Amino acid sequence: MATEGKNLSTYDKNTIPNAEDFRFGIVVSEWNDNITEALYDGAYQALIENGVDPKKIARWNVPGSFELVYGCKKMQESFDMLDAIIAIGSVIQGETKHFDFVCQGVTQGIKDLNVQNDTPIIFCVLTDDNMQQSIDRSGGKHGNKGTEAAVAAIKMAQLRKDSRF
Numbered sequence: 001m002a003t004e005g006k007n008l009s010t011y012d013k014n015t016i017p018n019a020e021d022f023r024f025g026i027v028v029s030e031w032n033d034n035i036t037e038a039l040y041d042g043a044y045q046a047l048i049e050n051g052v053d054p055k056k057i058a059r060w061n062v063p064g065s066f067e068l069v070y071g072c073k074k075m076q077e078s079f080d081m082l083d084a085i086i087a088i089g090s091v092i093q094g095e096t097k098h099f100d101f102v103c104q105g106v107t108q109g110i111k112d113l114n115v116q117n118d119t120p121i122i123f124c125v126l127t128d129d130n131m132q133q134s135i136d137r138s139g140g141k142h143g144n145k146g147t148e149a150a151v152a153a154i155k156m157a158q159l160r161k162d163s164r165f
């Protein structure tokens with residue numbers, strides 16, 4: 001099902017693990033910051049609504065989505081007590097193929113960090129044809145992908161905890 005058929009902000013709170021003891025990192029790209037700040041707000045509010053202590057949420061900024069990979073890697077290395085990290089970015093098609101390389105680079109890089117290291121990284125990077133699609137997915141008619149990412153982060157933090165028993 002495409003995003004068109006679902007609202008990114010809706011979830012069943014009964015399916016969300018207790019997150020009050022979890023610690024989260026959020027790395028935010030500054031490109032298209034009208035979008036990335038809205039995504040951050042969605043993610044932050046969803047974490048708080050599910051019991052996360054605001055003091056247990058760390059935020060770093062990076063210049064663009066391509067730098068999310070390095071920022072998330074350093075966050076994994078610097079904070080070994082984090083239970084999950086959310087990578088937030090907004091990539092919008094321009095005139096050239098640069099969009100393709102940025103999207104491929106951040107996608108593969110975050111995938112690699114998930115494979116190589118223990119702290120899960122949630123992919124909250126919009127890759128849109130135009131600004132309207134980004135607006136629609138960062139609190140607009142399709143909801144907020146930041147909310148979806150926070151829910152995924154809580155679930156992956158719990159999976160990581162359960163896998164250690």
Ligand SMILES: Nc1c(NC[C@H](O)[C@H](O)[C@H](O)CO)[nH]c(=O)[nH]c1=O
Nearest residue numbers: 029031063064065066089090091092
């Ligand atoms: N065009 C977009 C970019 N481009 C910048 C790159 O992410 C990177 O910062 C630069 O190539 C220097 O390494 N970044 C976005 O996040 N969104 C865009 O639409």
Ligand SMILES: CC(=O)[C@@H](O)COP(=O)(O)O
Nearest residue numbers: 092093094095096098099
């Ligand atoms: C995703 C990008 O890097 C892109 O928005 C840059 O725009 P352009 O392809 O016109 O240089």
